[in-house]
Amino acid sequence: MSPVRRTTVVDDDTWPSLLPDLLLGIFRRLRTTDITRCSCTCKPWRRAIIGFAAPSHLRPRPDRFAPDLLLHCHGASHYYKHAPLRRVPGPLQSALPSTGNHPEAAHCFVLPAGDRASSYGEVLSSRDGFVLLIDTMRRAEGLCLSNLVTGACTFLPAADVEDCEYSLVTAHDLSVAGDEDDDTSLMILAMAGTEDTDTVDDSRITYHLFSLPSGDAAGTWGPVQRLGQLIKGYYHSYIEFAGNMVVCRGGAVHWLAGPPERWGYRRRLTCTVALDVRTGRAWTTELPTQGNFYYDNDRSLLLAGDVRRRRAVGDTAAAETPDRGVGAGRRR
Amino acid sequence: MEVDKGKGEAEETRKVAEADRDTVTLKSSDGKLFEVSKEAAARLSTVLAGMIAGGSIDDNGTDLKQIGSEALENVVDYCNKHANSIPSAALISSSISFNTAPFKEPEEWERKFVDRLSHDALFDLVEAANFLGMERLLDVTCHKISEMMKGKSPDQIREVFNIKNDYTKEELEEIRQELAWAFYDD
Numbered sequence: 212m213s214p215v216r217r218t219t220v221v222d223d224d225t226w227p228s229l230l231p232d233l234l235l236g237i238f239r240r241l242r243t244t245d246i247t248r249c250s251c252t253c254k255p256w257r258r259a260i261i262g263f264a265a266p267s268h269l270r271p272r273p274d275r276f277a278p279d280l281l282l283h284c285h286g287a288s289h290y291y292k293h294a295p296l297r298r299v300p301g302p303l304q305s306a307l308p309s310t311g312n313h314p315e316a317a318h319c320f321v322l323p324a325g326d327r328a329s330s331y332g333e334v335l336s337s338r339d340g341f342v343l344l345i346d347t348m349r350r351a352e353g354l355c356l357s358n359l360v361t362g363a364c365t366f367l368p369a370a371d372v373e374d375c376e377y378s379l380v381t382a383h384d385l386s387v388a389g390d391e392d393d394d395t396s397l398m399i400l401a402m403a404g405t406e407d408t409d410t411v412d413d414s415r416i417t418y419h420l421f422s423l424p425s426g427d428a429a430g431t432w433g434p435v436q437r438l439g440q441l442i443k444g445y446y447h448s449y450i451e452f453a454g455n456m457v458v459c460r461g462g463a464v465h466w467l468a469g470p471p472e473r474w475g476y477r478r479r480l481t482c483t484v485a486l487d488v489r490t491g492r493a494w495t496t497e498l499p500t501q502g503n504f505y506y507d508n509d510r511s512l513l514l515a516g517d518v519r520r521r522r523a524v525g526d527t528a529a530a531e532t533p534d535r536g537v538g539a540g541r542r543r
Numbered sequence: 544m545e546v547d548k549g550k551g552e553a554e555e556t557r558k559v560a561e562a563d564r565d566t567v568t569l570k571s572s573d574g575k576l577f578e579v580s581k582e583a584a585a586r587l588s589t590v591l592a593g594m595i596a597g598g599s600i601d602d603n604g605t606d607l608k609q610i611g612s613e614a615l616e617n618v619v620d621y622c623n624k625h626a627n628s629i630p631s632a633a634l635i636s637s638s639i640s641f642n643t644a645p646f647k648e649p650e651e652w653e654r655k656f657v658d659r660l661s662h663d664a665l666f667d668l669v670e671a672a673n674f675l676g677m678e679r680l681l682d683v684t685c686h687k688i689s690e691m692m693k694g695k696s697p698d699q700i701r702e703v704f705n706i707k708n709d710y711t712k713e714e715l716e717e718i719r720q721e722l723a724w725a726f727y728d729d
Binding site: 224251 | 685686
C-alpha cells in the first residue's frame, strides 16, 4: 500500500486521489446507477470503476446481468432475438483496460448506423456483463464472447452440436450463494435435443461444454456428451429446448423444453431439463399437466428461491414441484 | 493480542509499569502524542496488533509517520469510544477480509462519530484506517462516503467532493450522449 501523504489544504484533487482499494470499498456500497454517475465525475474514479467492474466486485442484479453498468453505448434492436449490436468506442477508450489478445476485436461489431447486416449480431446468452454472440448467417464459424464492460471480445469455435442452444455459465453461477471471489472463469453450455434415430443408445440430449479458465489461458471444448433415458416412456421421441431463456443456479442450467412441433398443434412445453455443468448430472422435471404451457407463450422459468426474479417477472401461473423446486410460469 | 510471555514474568512487568501496560502511545507525523487503550488498539487495528505482538511499540511514542495529528486524534477517539461501547458480535469477527465481507451497518454512535467530521478529516480518517488495517473503521467511513454519493448527479457529486472536472468538453459530450440518464439536468 502506498504511503499516505496528506495536507489539510482543501484540494480539488484530494478525493480523486483516493486509493483505488478505498474507492472500491466505497463504490461497492452503491447501486449501479450511482456507480455510473460517479464514473462521470472524474477520470481517476472512472478508471477505478472500469478497472474494478469485474462482475464479482459489484453486487449483481438477480439475473446477474447488469446492463446499466455499460459504460459504452450498446444499441440493440429487439427484433425477435436478433439484435444487431452497435458499440461506439468513445475518446475515453484510453481509460479502458487493454483488451488483451484481440486489441482490434473491441471494434469488431461496430456497424455504421443503419446497417443491419451485422456479423456476430445474434445474442445467444448474456450473464454477468458478458454476451455470447453468433453470426446468424455463418453459425458454424464460431462465437464471439464480449465483455460489455471493457469491450473485450474473444472469438471461440462453435460447438460441435447441431441446432443447439447456448448458455453462458459464469463463476458466479458455479459458486455457492454469497461466496464471491475473483474467479473470472466461464463455461459455455451447448445443448440440443437429439432425434432418436439410433434405438440402441436411446440418446435424447446432446451437450457440449466449453470451459474458459480465468486469466489468459485459452478455452477448450470438451468431448460431446450424450444423455439417454432422461424422459422415460414419453410419447415424443425427442425434445426441443424453448429458446435460450434459462435459469442458472448452483452450477445447473435449467431449460424449458417440450416435444417438437407437430403439424396442426401448438408446441407444448412439457418439462424442464437441468444439467449440472460441474458433474454432468442431468434431470428433468415434468411440468404439471393441468397447466398448459406453450412455446409461443411469453414464458418464464424460475426456481424456488428466485423470489426476486419471480416478483420481477410478475407471473401469475407459476407452478412448482416441491421435489426439485422448479417451476414454469407464463404471462399473457 | 498479548505478548507471549511466561505468566510470572508478565505479572512482574505489570507491577513495574502498570500505566504503560494498558495503553500505547502513538506519535503522529507532526510529532503529537496520543494515548490509546492497548486492548482496543490491538482489537481494532491489525497493524497495531502486529506491532504490539511484535514488541515494536515505543514507550515514548510509536511513530506513525503516515498519519497526521488530526486523523490520529480521530483514530484514537474512535478506539476509545469503541472500548467504552458494548461490542456486538458482528464487530469482533475479523477473519473476513474487507472487500468480501458483507456490509455491516454502522452503529448509532459510529454514525454520529463520522457525521461530525469535515470532508477533509473524513478523507484523512479513511486513509488512516486503511493504513492501520482497521476494518471496522473502514466500514464506517466508507459507508459514510458512499452515503454522500447516493442519488446525486455527477455535477452534484463533484460539488460535494470538490472534484475538478478533468474531462474535456468533447469527452463530456460523448459521455452525456452515452449516459444521458445519468445526468439530471438533461
